[in-house]
Amino acid sequence: MILKAQSTNMVIMKSSMDLADDVLCAIKRAIGEKTGFIPLHEPSFIGNEWRYVKDCIDSTFVSSVGAYVDRFEIDLAKKVGSKHAIAVVNGTAALHVGLLLSGVKEGDEVLVPALTFVATGNAVRYCSAIPHFVDSCEDTLGINVDKLRVYLSKNTFMVNSQCVNKSTGRVIRAIIPMHTFGHPVDIEGVMKVANEFGIAVVEDAAESLGSAFKGQSTGTFGTVGIFSFNGNKIITTGGGGAIVTNDSEIAKKAKHITTTAKLPHAWEYSHDMVGFNYRMPNINAALGCAQLENLDLFIESKRSLYSRLFFEFSGISGIRLMTEPKNCKSNYWLQTILLDPSHVHERDAILAHSNNLGFMARPAWNLLSNLEIFSNCPTMDLSEARSLEKRIINIPSSANLKQATVG
C-alpha cells in the first residue's frame, strides 16, 4: 500500500515538473536567451522622457499644476477619445474621486469583481460604502454579466429608480467593471445591466490603457473611467492616475475636488468643501507625456510577444494562453497562462520553477472576498472567480522583451 501511494505521488510530481519545464522552455523560446532576472513587467524609457523631465526641472514647475499636466490631460483624452481627462496622484485616488462623483455615499453598496486588485475594493471603503462582490467569466476574466443579471433580478428590488439589495436594504449605487490584465470585459453587457437597474458605472481601466471594445477605448463607457500610471502599468508617470469622462460637469468637479476644492482667486485661500490633494505633479506628467508618445509601440510589442508565446504554448496540453475576447483589442498588459481545471495542482510547481530560474511569474490576486478586511461584505456565488483564482499565472510581459522594435 505504502509503496503504491508513494509511486502515485512520484508520478504526480514528475508530471508537474514536466509541465513546469515545458512552460519555461516555451517562455524562453518566445523571449529569447536573456541574462539576469526577467521581471513580470518593467517600464521602457526610450523616447523623450529625459528631455521633458529636465525641461520640467529647468522651469522649476515640478509640483502640481504646470504645462505638462495640461498637456498630459489633453494628450490622454485625445488618445482614448474622451472629452475630459483629469490627472491625479494614482489610480486609487482616481477611483475614489470617480466613485464620489458618481454619487456613491456612506452606506451604499458598490458591485466589485471579487477577482481584482485590492485598490478597487479599498476605494469603495474610502467612500464609507460597502463592496458587494460579483463573479467572473473565463472568456474575459472580468465580470460575468449573465450571472450578474440573474442575481440582481432575484436579489434586488427597485425603489424610486434605485436598486435596493433585498437582504441588506442598502442601495446598490455603482458597479466597477475592471479590465483584467488589459483584456476588455463585456462592457456593453455591463452597461446594459447597469442601465436596467439604475446603477452608475465607474470603469476601472487601470490596466487597460489602449485596449478597446468594438473600437471604443476602455475607460470611456461608464460615467467615469480611471487609469493608473504606476511603475508596473503599460505606461508610467512614476506614480499617477487619471479620471476620464465625457460629462463636463463631472470633469469640472473632479478638477475642483482633487485640488483641495480651492476657489479660483489670485491670492485668497477659499475652499468650499473638504477637498483632496490628489493632483498629479508636473514632473510626473512630464514623464507621462513622453510615455504616451510610445504607447502604440508598447502595445505593438506586447501583441507580438503574445503571438510568439501563443505559438510556443500551442503544443503544450493542460494550459492555454489568455487571448483577447471577441470584438476586442487588448493591450496585452500582462500575459496570462490559464491552467485547465484538471491541472490546478501544478500551478505552484510552475511558479516555483519559473521564479527559481529567473523568470518572474505570479498567481492571480487573492479574491477580495477572502481578505479579512472585506470578510463581512455581501457576495454572490463566486464559483468561476474561485476557479480562476487557482488557475491564473502571469508571466514576463514587458514591452522591451520584443527586441525587434523596442529597446
Ligand SMILES: *Cc1c(COP(=O)(O)O)cnc(C)c1O
Ligand atoms: C494598478 C491598479 C489600480 C490602482 O492604481 P494605483 O495607481 O496603483 O493606485 C487599481 N485597480 C487595478 C485593477 C489596478 O491594477
